[in-house]
Amino acid sequence: MKQAQINPRKTPTQARAKASVQAILQAAAHILERGGLETLTTNYVAEVAGVSIGTLYQYYPSKEAILTDIIRQKRARLLEDLQAATLEMHNESFDVTLAKLLHAAVESQLHWPKLSKALEYAESFLPLEQETRVLNEQINQTIVAFLEHHQVADAPVAARDLVSALRGMIDGAGLAGETDARALFERALKLAKGYLA
């Protein structure tokens, strides 16, 4: 089991190169949403992206590097949304901030459930790059800070429980074909408030 290189190979400067990289990432995400991890092959990604296999390897040294980059992007986006949700938490009630957090969580997962699940599973065996590990830590800290601010006992454990339970629930709903974010959000709220009561 050789250790795959995961850091991007070179950064595109020209516009068409940036477009190639975007096409590769989008194609990979699309393939994951359609068929899951086992259908993700580098040749297929290149084909769907409309670039040659050589171009793909100009920017990513391995299949794992592509996966890692997608995970990094998703996590960065989620962190941004969670931080926005807790920005005013000192002036807001517990309920209001919690609602904002759960809204962000539902939006980040419900619409691409197979992709979410595939990335989540991939994360469990990929050697994540430094940057992504930091993002994950910041996401966790954001939740922990929110819980502690409202005197929740055992905030680190509660954060982990809530995050993993909600991930499971949202994915479960998405895979079952649910698309009504509002309805799911209400149930997520029940789950979280119930656990924290």
Place this chain on the structure above:
Amino acid sequence: MKQAQINPRKTPTQARAKASVQAILQAAAHILERGGLETLTTNYVAEVAGVSIGTLYQYYPSKEAILTDIIRQKRARLLEDLQAATLEMHNESFDVTLAKLLHAAVESQLHWPKLSKALEYAESFLPLEQETRVLNEQINQTIVAFLEHHQVADAPVAARDLVSALRGMIDGAGLAGETDARALFERALKLAKGYLA
């Protein structure tokens, strides 16, 4: 993407053949718990099991067939436990039966978290055999019946929410290194009772 044959090839009759099959299943589970789906190769399973690759293919026509068989066994065991938990539900309080159910859920997942997660992911792309689909349906029905017996509104949706949320939470705890089933059980109880309150 060819469709893999998943039904067992032939059933062992002699004792040593049964031992071979058991060794294969155990080896596969062990490999999944150690390294996940991408480290599960048929040659490696045979090696760990201490049988030749030819022997493996006497009983399983494909790698998928092995995975499917492991899933079937786990599900059968879980269903048994859940049915035992709800056996007396007509004479018991909601809380007592719920506790039994959650106990079974925690026991079935906490001790082999990587295996659980790998199987769960595998289930999302494998063409499950009839028998396993029936088992899954019975598991679901057991939960739905319990919820309906206690007048829970929207029992099918609630059952799906709870099952997927608890799966996520238990896996999350296991992967984080928790081993205290009792402590986790208490939190699972909070989660479930909170959601259903």
Place this chain on the structure above:
DNA sequence: GCAATATTCGAGCGAATACTCACATTTCTC
């Protein structure tokens, strides 16, 4: 004990797939 049957063995085949490289094309720079 002897045939019939069940089981085991593992070298090796074929297909899938990650990845390279020498060369072609486009874009930038001045």
Place this chain on the structure above:
DNA sequence: GAGAAATGTGAGTATTCGCTCGAATATTGC
């Protein structure tokens, strides 16, 4: 517009891995 730099190409290589098959060995039934 010319040279340099960046980008794109895809046939081809190397390796991994699922799986077969023909031959050897063990067990059973009579």
